[in-house]
Amino acid sequence: MLSNKKIDVESLYVQIIGSIYHKWELICVKERNILAGFLTEDDAQKAENALRQAGFSIIQIDRIGQIPDEGIERIMNPLTGSFPGLGSLTLSGNFPSGRDASILAAADPDASGYTDRDDSYYNRTVLLTAVVPEEQADEATRIIESFGGLI
Structure with a gap:
């Protein structure tokens, strides 16, 4: 059964474009990757805890070195x-x-x-990696540096 409702093509077009823009905006969120070296794993853990308390969630700590x-x-x-x-x-x-x-x-x-x-630059074998929103990158950097991280 066909409906006699008239479809407003312009309104439908605006809704589709708005939906696409919203999805694009979610995908293209500007982020900054922060890599910081620490002398000890304890300092890196403290920085991670402070970052999590500040609302950052994508944080990882790894041990690195030049000798395998x-x-x-x-x-x-x-x-x-x-x-x-x-x-x-x-x-x-x-x-x-x-x-x-x-x-x-x-x-x-x-x-x-x-x-x-x-x-002091070469013995930093603990790497903290954080992915933060672009507008909060300065705050995350200050937190990391306050615990001895070298960015």
Whole structure:
């Protein structure tokens, strides 16, 4: 059975465009990704708790480092020659991917001991990642920096 109701094409068009714009606006919310390094996991946890109390919800904490794996837990004697390379000996690195990674690690100034740099930037092995709305990014940055995070 057909209806005699007249469809207002212009009104229908406005409703469709409005609906599409609303969905596009939800999809294209402006966000900022904040990556911050911490010296200790406790400091990162405190910053995470403060961020959650401030209303931020997308936060993750990871441990990172330039040397793979957890390190070698056995004593190596360099006089016997039974060690995989300089990277393993001086950096306590375990290189499961092969000898190439060990050679590359040995090229690091930390392996030779000939380095003169400020370690406060390089020893930050805890990474806090937060995704925050663009308009609240400054607030999140202040919270992270107040707990010792380096952005």
